[in-house]
Amino acid sequence: MSTSSSSSSSSPLPPFPSNVKTAPLVSLSLARLQAGDEQESAAFFASAKALGFFYLEMGGSEVGEAMVREANALNDLQMQWMALPSATKELYGRDRGDMHDFFAYRHYVLPDGQRKEDYNIRKDDVLGLVTPRLPAHKLILDAQPLFESYVRHCRVVIELLLELLNHHLELPKGTLAKLHRATERSGDHVRFNHSPPAAWDEESVRKGEHTDYGSLTILFNWLGGLQIRPPDSTEWVWVRPVPGSCIVNLGDAMVTFTAGILRSNIHRVAPAPPPQHHLDRYSLVYFTRPEDDVVMRRLKGGIIDAQEVSPAAVNTPEMTAAEWWLKRGSGVLPGIFTAKGFESAIPAL
Ligand SMILES: O=C(O)CCC(=O)C(=O)O
Numbered sequence: 001m002s003t004s005s006s007s008s009s010s011s012p013l014p015p016f017p018s019n020v021k022t023a024p025l026v027s028l029s030l031a032r033l034q035a036g037d038e039q040e041s042a043a044f045f046a047s048a049k050a051l052g053f054f055y056l057e058m059g060g061s062e063v064g065e066a067m068v069r070e071a072n073a074l075n076d077l078q079m080q081w082m083a084l085p086s087a088t089k090e091l092y093g094r095d096r097g098d099m100h101d102f103f104a105y106r107h108y109v110l111p112d113g114q115r116k117e118d119y120n121i122r123k124d125d126v127l128g129l130v131t132p133r134l135p136a137h138k139l140i141l142d143a144q145p146l147f148e149s150y151v152r153h154c155r156v157v158i159e160l161l162l163e164l165l166n167h168h169l170e171l172p173k174g175t176l177a178k179l180h181r182a183t184e185r186s187g188d189h190v191r192f193n194h195s196p197p198a199a200w201d202e203e204s205v206r207k208g209e210h211t212d213y214g215s216l217t218i219l220f221n222w223l224g225g226l227q228i229r230p231p232d233s234t235e236w237v238w239v240r241p242v243p244g245s246c247i248v249n250l251g252d253a254m255v256t257f258t259a260g261i262l263r264s265n266i267h268r269v270a271p272a273p274p275p276q277h278h279l280d281r282y283s284l285v286y287f288t289r290p291e292d293d294v295v296m297r298r299l300k301g302g303i304i305d306a307q308e309v310s311p312a313a314v315n316t317p318e319m320t321a322a323e324w325w326l327k328r329g330s331g332v333l334p335g336i337f338t339a340k341g342f343e344s345a346i347p348a349l
């Protein structure tokens with residue numbers, strides 16, 4: 001019996017349970033957003049303000065359908081990568097002692113001795129912005145065309161979403177695009193995430209509570225496990241994986257840029273709920289961040305000008321996007337970041 005959640009294997013995954021409480025994510029159509037559908041665009045802006053999390057349905061969009069195929073292929077690749085001996089994976093681990101440490105393999109040992117692990121591969125290596133690229137295993141290097149195509153497709157989606165946000169925020173044309181040029185150095189990266197089947201351990205689940213650090217995140221997962229805590233709620237609810245859709249969420253940078261108009265919602269990854277709990281769980285994430293040199297502060301113009309000074313701006317030292325993701329990613333600036341500032345000091349995982 002396979003113990004892996006395979007995205008493209010012929011054996012279907014056990015279903016996500018129907019008896020757990022799920023998160024109220026709206027589903028938006030990439031094809032409709034690409035076609036300039038105003039109702040869809042307004043629904044996107046509403047969900048970016050209210051929850052900061054939504055499904056993006058990829059069917060009917062050439063880019064979207066390609067991304068679904070590529071995400072499945074990358075997930076198969078990540079299963080091979082995660083199956084490598086630990087000593088091999090650690091050759092690409094977080095012990096090089098410089099800022100590139102973040103673009104690396106890392107693991108945590110769960111109470112039962114198994115490894116929860118992830119691996120960050122930066123956009124600047126995939127798109128050839130840095131020579132030489134950071135060392136990577138042959139499995140990764142051989143899949144360069146796949147990574148490149150996936151990153152370019154993710155960027156098409158990101159750039160569309162940024163343009164729509166720019167429009168609804170009534171910012172001067174191209175304001176957000178200029179802060180997120182794919183051709184410039186940034187902390188954008190692909191992440192492989194792997195959690196082995198494990199008993200619920202409150203401490204590990206709680207430690208994983210976070211907001212994403214960057215601007216926009218594109219997530220593919222195949223098994224349950226992702227949970228969010230909706231605004232003004234203390235209850236964690238499950239995000240049901242929807243085949244053919246990715247999950248998009250906003251990160252810290254969008255809260256800072258908009259003085260809190262847009263929402264970066266707290267979330268975490270728990271063990272998959274039964275009947276999926278006996279499977280290894282994998283997810284594939286593309287994180288977009290502002291360019292490294294961009295200073296993280298509220299933008300001028302449009303509806304942002306009418307916002308009050310957000311406590312976050314008062315309580316948080318100003319820094320560049322690169323300093324931000326480095327501090328957030330290494331646990332120097334831990335906690336849940338919202339328009340109020342840091343709300344709790346849970347060390348970043
Ligand atoms: O695995 C998931 O479903 C979510 C992962 C996540 O939130 C992250 O890597 O930041």
Ligand SMILES: [Fe+2]
Nearest residue numbers: 210211212267
């Ligand atoms: Fe996340």
